[in-house]
């Protein structure tokens with residue numbers, strides 16, 4: 001089908017692709033944009049569940065629903081999706097905006113099973129955060145924060161901001177967040193974090209212990225990719241850590257802490273089965289999305305948007321190729 005694109009999120013992985021092939025590989029010359037949403041303008045005769053004029057959210061990494069992995073509940077490991085002839089090594093799904101032309105354009109062509117119907121009343125800028133928000137919803141569904149628990153969010157990029165807002169909405173008694181950039185610390189506060197620290201200036205573990213009578217945090221959202229050792233220091237007995245930041249390096253940590261505190265470390269990869277929950281959240285007023293989306297720019301200003309994202313000077317940055 002063909003979509004008229006209404007909103008495209010700039011993602012940390014876009015920055016990684018621009019920085020070179022090692023952090024995040026991509027096919028040179030491809031049109032960027034993997035987090036996008038739009039309106040259907042043309043549809044194939046075999047598509048029965050969607051119609052022209054419909055607003056849709058896009059899952060850029062859908063499972064085929066038929067392979068061994070999909071049939072065993074791991075659509076995020078879909079064999080067809082990961083059978084990517086262009087990737088330098090296994091582990092890179094065949095994602096638009098990375099290996100084939102994505103959404104940073106006025107129109108984009110993509111298969112119908114990438115698209116989820118969403119109510120036309122949801123603003124396009126909100127629909128554009130469907131996938132990054134969905135990954136955080138997937139994390140919450142796994143880590144299952146309970147009302148009254150003490151939670152830590154490491155990292156104040158869009159994922160950390162979504163996580164903070166969801167934890168707040170879910171009844172966390174205290175949210176302690178850490179982030180090195182001042183602008184993002186402000187956003188974490190606005191999303192509901194009670195205590196926000198700069199980990200270069202303050203000792204996160206000490207602050208968590210001071211605020212939990214020395215017991216630690218029950219839930220930790222690791223949204224940086226590099227802070228698992230600090231998460232293991234700050235987590236409580238029986239606590240859960242969601243590894244949602246993309247780890248890019250081999251790091252030293254103390255497995256003894258996992259053992260002695262019976263810690264659960266839970267990997268979170270893509271949206272998996274969080275699509276319908278995420279669509280319901282987007283259709284509600286549960287989250288301060290207009291606070292998390294700090295910049296909305298036209299397609300002509302995409303380079304400006306990428307620069308803001310690179311500097312960590314904003315929350316989510318959305319490009320609007322068409323005003324829909």
Ligand SMILES: [Zn+2]
Pocket residue numbers: 011012013034035132
């Ligand atoms: Zn992304």
Ligand SMILES: [Zn+2]
Pocket residue numbers: 063064065066067068069070071075077078079080081
């Ligand atoms: Zn599959």
